[in-house]
Amino acid sequence: MRHVRPAFRARRESAPQIRQIDRRGFLRRLNPMLATYEAAMRPPPGQLPGRHMIMERHAGYPEFRAFVAERSRAMAGFSYGFHGEAGQWWHDVVRGQLGTVGGAAHAGHWLDDAWEVAELHVHPDAQGRGLGRGLITALCEGRPERTVVLSTLDAQTPARALYHSLGLTDLLTGFRFPGGGPLYAVMGAELPLTSSRE
Numbered sequence: 001m002r003h004v005r006p007a008f009r010a011r012r013e014s015a016p017q018i019r020q021i022d023r024r025g026f027l028r029r030l031n032p033m034l035a036t037y038e039a040a041m042r043p044p045p046g047q048l049p050g051r052h053m054i055m056e057r058h059a060g061y062p063e064f065r066a067f068v069a070e071r072s073r074a075m076a077g078f079s080y081g082f083h084g085e086a087g088q089w090w091h092d093v094v095r096g097q098l099g100t101v102g103g104a105a106h107a108g109h110w111l112d113d114a115w116e117v118a119e120l121h122v123h124p125d126a127q128g129r130g131l132g133r134g135l136i137t138a139l140c141e142g143r144p145e146r147t148v149v150l151s152t153l154d155a156q157t158p159a160r161a162l163y164h165s166l167g168l169t170d171l172l173t174g175f176r177f178p179g180g181g182p183l184y185a186v187m188g189a190e191l192p193l194t195s196s197r198e
Contacts, residue, residue, distance in 0.1 A: 016069040016076035016126060018134045023059045026066045030055060032075035033068075033121075040121040058082060058118055067138045069122070069131045077122035079135040083145065084116040091116065094149070094186055097172055110171060110188050115143045117150035120159070132162050140193050147188055151175075154185040163187050167194035 021029070033055070034048055043051070058064065058080065066080035084091040091111060098107035117139060122131045140148055152159050154173050172186040 014071060015129070016071040016074075016131060018067055018069045018131070018138055020138070021066050021068055023064060023066075025068075026059050026064075026080065027056065029068065029075065029078070033078050036075050036078060036123045037119070037121050039123050039125075055080075055119070061088065063115075065139060067135050069126070069135060075123065076126040077120075077131045077135055079117065079120040079139045081115055081117040081139055084111060084114040084149070088116075090118075090151070093177060094151070094172070097175060098186075101172065110147050110149055113146040114188075115140060115145040115148045115191065117148060120150070127158065132159065133166075136162070136166065137193060140191060143191055145191060148191055148193065149186065149188040151177075151184045151186045154183040160185065160187075 026033075030052060034052055037043070037051065038048060059066075061082035062085060063083040064080065065082065067078065068075065069077040086092060086095075091114075095107045095111050098110060117136065120132060120136055120139075122135070148168070149171070150163070150168070152163060154175070166189065168187040168189040170185050171188045172184075175184050175186060176182075177184065
């Protein structure tokens with residue numbers, strides 16, 4: 001009797017491809033992006049509708065730029081960012097806290113000309129394959145801003161290790177955004193990113 005291999009072993013699956021998408025492509029993919037966000041972050045029930053509205057609003061921010069990692073139209077990961085400026089909620093909240101901790105000049109150094117990475121998520125089934133590194137380096141490549149800033153969970157996570165390996169340092173730790181939620185670390189680096197690997 002001939003042995004038959006399982007179908008997923010019989011064919012070689014192509015790796016997810018990272019590519020840039022425009023605002024229209026981003027808005028069209030909001031639902032699969034949110035599904036990836038949910039799988040990666042496991043947010044409290046009921047948070048996704050608000051997250052949908054936030055991401056939709058972000059698509060209209062200055063210099064908006066987005067990348068996806070897809071395979072056969074299946075979402076494996078995504079990242080997006082924009083030029084930070086006064087009037088944006090995250091920007092204003094973080095500037096206030098940086099000013100409290102280090103003074104106005106310190107806050108200005110990091111946020112006066114900043115590229116803000118709003119979201120970077122890789123589906124758990126696709127993690128550990130370099131997609132996170134590929135997404136963030138593509139997102140930040142060629143940016144003219146002086147600095148890059150982002151927030152991530154204040155824990156020893158693979159994402160935190162990735163950001164450290166790219167040269168980002170902790171600007172704030174144990175930081176809780178208004179409205180509650182978990183503790184975050186705000187991280188930043190001067191552009192361009194380093195390419196060191198851990």
